[in-house]
Amino acid sequence: MQKKTIQALRKFGKDYQLKLPKELIYFPKHRAPSESAVESLSYFRKLGYHVICFVDSETQSLDAIAGEKNARDILLLQADTVYRSNDKPVTAGVEKGNTYELRELVHEKDLPPTIDLVWHGINDRKNLQQFLSSRIQWGEVDVQTVHEDGTVLLQHDSPLEDETLLIEKIDLTLNELLVEFQQHGKAIKVDFKDKGNVLSESIKLLKKHSFNDQNIWLNGNIDVLKEDGFKMLSA
Known part of the structure; x- marks a missing residue:
């Protein structure tokens, strides 16, 4: 099944002049729908990708992602194909169907002439090195x-109460990162x-x-930065 899947993806990619490197084709180790879904989401997030859509026929998988x-x-989409379970999704945000025209969400005329990809969550040295070696401009x-x-x-998560634990957890400062970004000609x-x-x-x-x-x-949440924060950014 894995071999046939890879062949199908490569054929699809060839038709659309799309190259899929090995790291972008992932087969989870878990067999249970919910566990394999969470494992897959975690895999791509660790690579630095911001997952915006998840498509699956299994309701258990979609519910598991919704709870992450x-x-x-x-965007959670349930493909009306082959089911291994008969559970009904408990997540109200799951859309059902067998054909999805995602292009309808954003019309072509609304898109800028070029679209830049952004590498999400470069908050540690490992992620930083992966980003610097990529062709993606924005981090x-x-x-x-x-x-x-x-x-x-x-740091992405909420601050830890114990500052000692906080310092041990974080291994990259903004100053260090900016030095690397400038040396590699990256945008931030x-x-x-906060x-x-x-x-x-x-x-x-x-x-x-x-x-x-x-x-x-x-970028910042209005409720966090408030008026004086945005004034500081625009100064």
Whole structure:
């Protein structure tokens, strides 16, 4: 089955001039629908991809993905093909069908002349090295913590109460990352998870490393940054 799947994917890719490297074809080790779905999602997230859509015939798989952390923005589609289970999805956001015209979600006229891919969640050294060796231009990082020495730390999850554990968990600072980005000619998207001195210290570092409107993208939740935070970003 795996061999036939790979052959089908390669044929599909050839027809659309699309090359699929080996790491983008993944067969989960778990056989249970729910476990294999979560395993697959975790695999691609660890590669740095931001999963936006999940298609499966199994309701258990779709329910498992819906219950995962940070999965609210994943489009869940149930393919009306072959079922191994008769469970009804408990997730209200699952769409059923056998044909999906995803192009209808965004019309071609609404798209910019070019579309840039963004490498999601470059908050550790391993992910950073993978990104730097790729041809993707834009990389996204999460900042929400400043150490007592003024160092801006990269972290996606909520801050830990024990700062000792926090420092042990984080192995990359914003300053170190910006140095690498500049040396490799990369552009950066900064996602602010907190305001406070994180915002001001991050802006100082971006200016220090000569990032400008051409290679920087600033992002933050309105409820977090509020009016004064956005004024600081626009200054």
